[in-house]
Amino acid sequence: MLELRNIQVTRGDFSLQANLTVEAGTRNAVIGASGSGKSTLLSVIAGFLAPKAGRVLWNGVDLTDIAPGKRPISILFQDQNLFPHLTASQNVGLGLRPDLRLDDLQQERVAKVLSQVGLDGLSDRRPANLSGGQQSRVALARVLLRARPLLLLDEPFAALGPALKSEMLALLHQIADDMGTTVLMVTHDPDDARALTPGTILIDKGVAHQPVATELLLQNPPAGLKAYLGLGE
Numbered sequence: 001m002l003e004l005r006n007i008q009v010t011r012g013d014f015s016l017q018a019n020l021t022v023e024a025g026t027r028n029a030v031i032g033a034s035g036s037g038k039s040t041l042l043s044v045i046a047g048f049l050a051p052k053a054g055r056v057l058w059n060g061v062d063l064t065d066i067a068p069g070k071r072p073i074s075i076l077f078q079d080q081n082l083f084p085h086l087t088a089s090q091n092v093g094l095g096l097r098p099d100l101r102l103d104d105l106q107q108e109r110v111a112k113v114l115s116q117v118g119l120d121g122l123s124d125r126r127p128a129n130l131s132g133g134q135q136s137r138v139a140l141a142r143v144l145l146r147a148r149p150l151l152l153l154d155e156p157f158a159a160l161g162p163a164l165k166s167e168m169l170a171l172l173h174q175i176a177d178d179m180g181t182t183v184l185m186v187t188h189d190p191d192d193a194r195a196l197t198p199g200t201i202l203i204d205k206g207v208a209h210q211p212v213a214t215e216l217l218l219q220n221p222p223a224g225l226k227a228y229l230g231l232g233e
């Protein structure tokens, strides 16, 4: 279980509070108007931003003072953070060893995970020679290989067209199912939130709320969110 206990975080004039729990193994959307604090919330959980007050716990272990790389967390952002001078398999291999000195077994694991995300035969290509969707798959493969229990995604597929996006979401579901991963995904898209049931964390007026049933929230959104999602009055 992820627990945000009385978290307060500030960025300039902006401040966000969070007091919520996320059950292990669940998938949750994070939704809120532009500038409401979605990326801020993920940054606190990941450890890139220190809260002014409060604690971040994972299965009862206090992560608040633990460095980002040592947290049980993988992160996927919209720009997939692939290194342009490295091939697909090297970009994935970085998830295992930053110096890329992989032994045979590790190389096998890289090949297997690239195959799992449908990139057989493309492992020697650099990002510039892969499509946007294929680049997303490389980034997902790296996340898969790291196999951390908590996965944070900040609009990872926003740059993709609708068909590719739903393909990547399906792949994400499959990965989360296989590994029992707990997922928090920032999205602007109500359909993505629906596809990620059961829960959605709403961020509104400086507060990140306890996850609620996505469908119920979308049926009756607060005014600010309604306008933002283009759901009309």
Ligand SMILES: Nc1ncnc2c1ncn2[C@@H]1O[C@H](COP(=O)(O)OP(=O)(O)OP(=O)(O)O)[C@@H](O)[C@H]1O
Binding pocket: 011, 012, 013, 014, 032, 033, 034, 035, 036, 037, 038, 039, 040, 041
């Ligand atoms: N480095 C910073 N310094 C000062 N204020 C910041 C900084 N980064 C973000 N903010 C402010 O914090 C607030 C929350 O930003 P955040 O990026 O978390 O919002 P968001 O919900 O992810 O927005 P969007 O949907 O537009 O990406 C915003 O009002 C923003 O102006």
